[in-house]
Structures are given as C-alpha cells and as structure tokens.
Amino acid sequence: MQFKTASSPHIPQQNNVQGLMFKVLLAMVPGTIAMIVFFGWGVLINIILASVVALSAEALMLWIRKRPIKPYITDGSAILTACLLVLALPQLAPWWLTMIGTLFAIIVAKHLYGGLGFNPFNPAMVGYVVVIISFPKEMTQWVPPLLEGYTHLTFTETLNIIFGGDLPLAYTWDAITMATPLDTVKTQLGLELSINEIENHKEYGGIFGSVGGFGWEWVNGLFLATGCYLAVKGIIDWRIPAGLIAALLVLSNTFALYDYASFAPPTFHLFSGGIMLAAFFIATDPVTAATTTKGRWLYGAGIGVFIFIIRTWGAYPDGIAFAVILMNMAAPLLDYYTMPRAFGHSWTEFPHHHKADDDEQ
Template identity: 50%
Template sequence: MRFETVTSPHLSPALSVNGVMRQVLYALVPGTIAMTWFFGWGILVNVALAVILCVALEALVLKLRRRPITPFVTDLSAVVTGWLLALAIPPLTPWWITFVGVVFAIIIAKHLYGGLGYNVFNPAMVGYVVLVISFPREMTLWLPPSSLAEYAFDLPQTLSIIFFHQLPTGLTWDMISSATPLDRIQTELGLDRSMADIQASPFFGMIAGIGWEWINLLFLAGGLWLIFRKIITWHAPAAMLITLGALSLLFWLIAPASHPAPWIHLLSGSAIIGAFFIATDPVSGSTTPLGRVIFGAGVGLITFVIRSWGGYAEGVAFAILLMNMMAPVIDQYTQPRTFGKTRSSKGL
C-alpha cells in the first residue's frame, strides 16, 4: 500500500494579515448592527465613508511612495482603521470631519512612520483624538437611542445631513442631539447631582446607558470570538477591563453618590471595543505576554483617571495612545527568558 508523502514544512501556515483583519471585521459586525439599530443609518454611512476614504488614501500614498498598491490595499488593514474610526464618531458627523480624521489616521499615524508594521500609534485612535480636540462641539452631537428619540431619520435624510449639513425643516441640532451616558454623568456630577438621581433618568437602562449596554455586550461577544479563534490573546483585554473594573468598584464603594458603578464604566462607553479591538493591536501595543498585561492595565488605569478627574468623559483613546508610547519600553523589560538559558548562565 502506497502512502502519499508531502515535503516539509508540516506545520499549518499562520494567518496572513488579510486573514487576521477579515476576522476582526467579522467580530465588529454584531456591535455595528446594534449601533445602527439604536442610532440609525448614520452609523453605516459613516462606516462606508470612512472605509472608502481610508482605502483611497492608502492607495494614493502607496503610489506616491512608489510601493506596490494591491498587496497593501487588499490586506484590509485600512478597512479596519476606517471601520473603527467610524464607530467612534457621532452618527451624523459631517463628511469633511470624517475626512480629516482619515487623513491623520492613514497619512500621519500610519504612512509617516513607514506603513503597516511600523506605526507607533494606533491609526484609528490618532484620527479620533485629533477630531475630539479640533471639533469638540461636532464630536458631542450624538443622537439619543432610538427608544428615546423623537425624530427618526431615514437614509436620504441621513445622507443630506452628513454631506450637505441640512437638517429637515423645523429642526435644530439642540432638538435632535443628546449627550452620551458618560458625558451626561460628567456634566450632572459637576452640578452636584448624585449618581442615584442621574441613573433615574430615562437615558439609563438596567445596568448602563440605554442601548449602549447591548451594543457593548455584542462587541464583547465579538472580542471573545477573536480570542477563541486565537486572533488575539486574553492578556491585554483582561488586564484593561479588570483594572478599570477594580478601580471603579473601589471608588464606588467609598463614594457611590459621586462615582459610577463598575458596570457603568464597562458598558456605557468604549471600554469593551477598546479592550478587544484596539488595545490588542499587534503593531502599536506590547508583544510579550507580560507586556500585554502591563499595557492593558495601564490603559485601564489611565482611562479611569481621565474619566474621573479629566476634562473628557471618555478616556480610552487617550489612554491607548499614551500606552502606545510606553510599549517599546515595556517589551524591552518583559522579554521572556531565552530557552536553554538560566540566570546562573548569564555571566558565561
């Protein structure tokens, strides 16, 4: 009996960049659908616009750099960047603001450092932070969730608002916009209201901001699926969420009237998507197992500090960028011991 033989290597090939990015996009779909359900067509329009702009700018910069276009455009990294940036901005954000964010994400944060694999900072978070700092008013014009919204915009109306900045007759931004749960908490606490009074408003559901709790639970499911598929490891997400949860629990137990409960911190903002989809970036984050734990814990700590005492209600993007700067140092001091080498052999 003859057996078929094959040449080495006999190990299964590792996932390509395209394969990894495709899995990340799959994991983003449930949360994106939930955001569209609660906040309308603007979410999908922003995703489509940001993705198209990211891919187009990626191709343009590659051409200017005289690099091959097809391999880098089809690796889907620009698509993931655009998708994440779009999820971070309000659903009716004017198109030109999205364009500014994409320019900083693709050109400044990515290609200025040499392209994929060389960027020090997460491109999507660079684009988002630039927008938050540059256009604070536009970046706070979120819609209320669908169950509380008095006005629902169809797709043609959404396109008219995003591309021509034209609201339907008789409506103003003050009539249709609403603060996010974390923005609302920060504002109300500044007016000396207690957390019990704040949570009694209709903008909060069973455990967190209405709508946001379901959105984050679906992003959590997508993140856990990525861990199951071995696309990411558990180290950074677990360290970030445990640190943020533990600190918020401690301060909530000490002063529950002036500090949100841990489940509000975890499920009312971008902590979940930041933990599983951004802090796990293999390029701008840490690469060693212990380094990922330190990186994630640092993101959780800085996020809590910014949310509690900073000028921004949401601190995940700032925390990730600050820890991006620390990642090379963290990796340098957390390298695992070389196989076959012991402490006693270092001097040999």
C-alpha cells in the same frame, strides 16, 4: 532532474495578515449592526464614507511610496482603521470631520511612519484625537438612542445632515442630538448631583438603560461576545482585554465603594461608551501594543487605568483614545522590561541587566 530550492520550513503556512484582519472585521459586524439599530443610519453612512476615503488614501500613499498596491490594499487594515474610527465618532459627525480623521489616520499616523507594521500609534485613535481636539463642537453630535420620546432621523435626513450640514426645517440640533450617558454623568456630577439622582432623572434618566446606557449595553455586550470568540481562536491576545477590563473593574469598584454617590458603578463603566470595542478591537492592534505576555497584561491594564482617570477627572467624556495612545508610547518600554527568560538562561542575565552592569563600569 533539477529541483527548486527554498529555506525551511517547507510546510505551507496557515496564517496570513489578510485573514486575520478580515476575521477581526467580521467579528465587528454584530456590534456595528446594534449601533446602527440603536443610533441610526449615521453609523453606516460614516463607515462607507470613511472606508472609501481610507482605501483611496492608502492606495495613494502606497503609490507615492512606491510599494506594491495590491497586497497592501487588500490586507484589510485600512478598512479596519476606518471602522474603528467611525465607531468612536458621533453619528451625525459631518463628512469633512470623518474625512479629516480618516486621512490623518491613514496618511500621517500610518504611512508617514512607514505603513503597516511600523506605526507606533494606533492610527484610528490618532485620527480620533485630531478631530476631538480640533472640532469639539461637532464631536458632540451624538444622537439619542432608539427610545420613545426622542426624535429619530430617516436615512435621507441623516444623509442630508452629514453631507449638507443643514438641518431639516422641523428640527433643531438640540432636538436631534443629546449627550451620551458618559457625558451626562460627567456634566451632572459637576452640578453636584449624585449618581443615583442622575440615573433616575425624569428628563434624561431613560438613556441609562439597566447598566451602561440604553443601546450601549447591547453594543458593548455584542463586542464582548465576538471579542471573546476572537480571543478563544487566538486571533487577538486575550491578555490585553483581560488586563484592561480588570484594571477598570478594580478601579471603578474601589471608588464606587468609597463613594457611590460621586463615582459611577463598575457595570456602568464597563458597558458604557466604547469599552468593549476598545478592549477587544482597538487595544489589541498588535502593531502598536506590547508583545510579551507580561507586557500585554500591563499594557491592557494601563489603558484601563487611564480610561478611568480621564473619564473621572479628565476634560473629555471618554478617554479611550488618549489612554490607548499613552500606552502605545509605553509599549516598547514594556517589551524591554518584561522580556521572557530564555530557555537555559537565568533571570539575572538579561540584556538590560548586562547594560546596567556596563554602565556601572
């Protein structure tokens, strides 16, 4: 009898990339539904649009690069990129903006660097940076949350705005869009208002909700909850969100204690914008993150620090994408300098120590 030969181990493996990606996608569902509820149909329309574009671009690039299409197109990574990008875009972003962002993410940031596993920068964040730098006006088309006193668009109206670019007769852009809480804080602080005055302003104070902005609290809360589930299950590494949140908490708290009138409180920072999405779903992209345990703490913390800096002193209302890309750059370096001590070795005989010795000689 002749038997098959194979390399050990011989126990079937339990994990696969596809499974991981779909678990992450699944965990994004509750937060995404909350976004649709609070911010309208634009979120859903853009997700569908971006997913179709992402899958097409993925298939095209795989075909051009002569890679097997089926295993890669079904790995879920393209849809994940599309969803992460869309959740960061304003709900009324025109179709071409979403498309450009998605195409750039998949074609340039992912495939031109070698496809899944080889991209140094988070594709969704690269896509986001491209559109926010190129089309700042369209990137302000956020809709007000589901609050009394604001205009809410129907599905058809939203569809028309996104694809037609034209407003229904009764509306003006000012009536259907408004700045996000983060943006509002930034602008009004620039006008010498205090945090307290901004949050209690009679015109726009309502959007601040109880901690991080009306609606945003729910979105972030749900992303936090499902993100924790992923971390407990070991699907994402808990150190990255822990580092990110800890850094943001410490910095925002320190500054708010120092001057509570000019710096938003930590609760606002943590529950406003896309922080929990960034912490648990974007920063944890393993391909572009640091890989060592210590490196992941530092990587997460670095993103938290940059988010705070950009939010507080930068030119953009939120700095997640820039913070993530900046730390993507640092990831290889973090890995190198945080290498664990191998079993039976002492701390002093690290490769970089060797290298340093060689240089001296």
